Amino acid sequence: MAAVVAVRAVSRLMESRNLRFFSTSSLPEAYPLAMKLTHWAVGGGVIGCFGTVQAAMYTTKDYQPIPGMGKGELMGLHKSFGLLVGAAVVPRVLLRLASTLPPELPGRALEHILAKAGHYALYAGMLFMPASGIAMGYYGGKGLPFFGYHIPGATPDKKNPKIAGNAFKAHKLVGQGFEIVTLGHFGAVGWHMLKGQAIWRRIIPGMS
Incomplete structure (x- = not known):
């Protein structure tokens, strides 16, 4: 809560100086720039996670979907993208709570319900x-890679294979659902485009 209050205070200060990195105006037509930037940082990381893990699943000794990259290298990238998502999603959530958002696009009540449910799931x-x-x-004790760097894991006295194992099972199960929800998000973008609604200008930096 303190972080949200701080974000709001900075937002009001910047708005008073006519800076639009945050938006506090009533009913803006597009998302604030900070939300646009964190949206693409998180979204890019999520797509990187999906792409690398899918490529790793199909990688064998005789076949490499991405030439020159084995399963280990792909999973290292997968974990690196995952850390990027983890780092970007926290400010994304804080900005979501602190910013004034544009109104919902015109649509039926069911569309708005599905949009809210989809975003909460995302x-x-x-x-x-x-x-x-x-x-x-x-x-698990192995630590985490981050684009060439290595973040150490728990020391032997603090390792907990049970927690690591349960986390793996949950990660795999929830990940499958997360992929479906993300595909639904892409589908919703396509639906808005078919309806002729200016969906991209709401979220692409430089467009407002």
């Missing part, structure tokens, strides 16, 4: 997946 996945991945790496 936020839940974006928070849970990095958390469970970190738990796996830390309590």
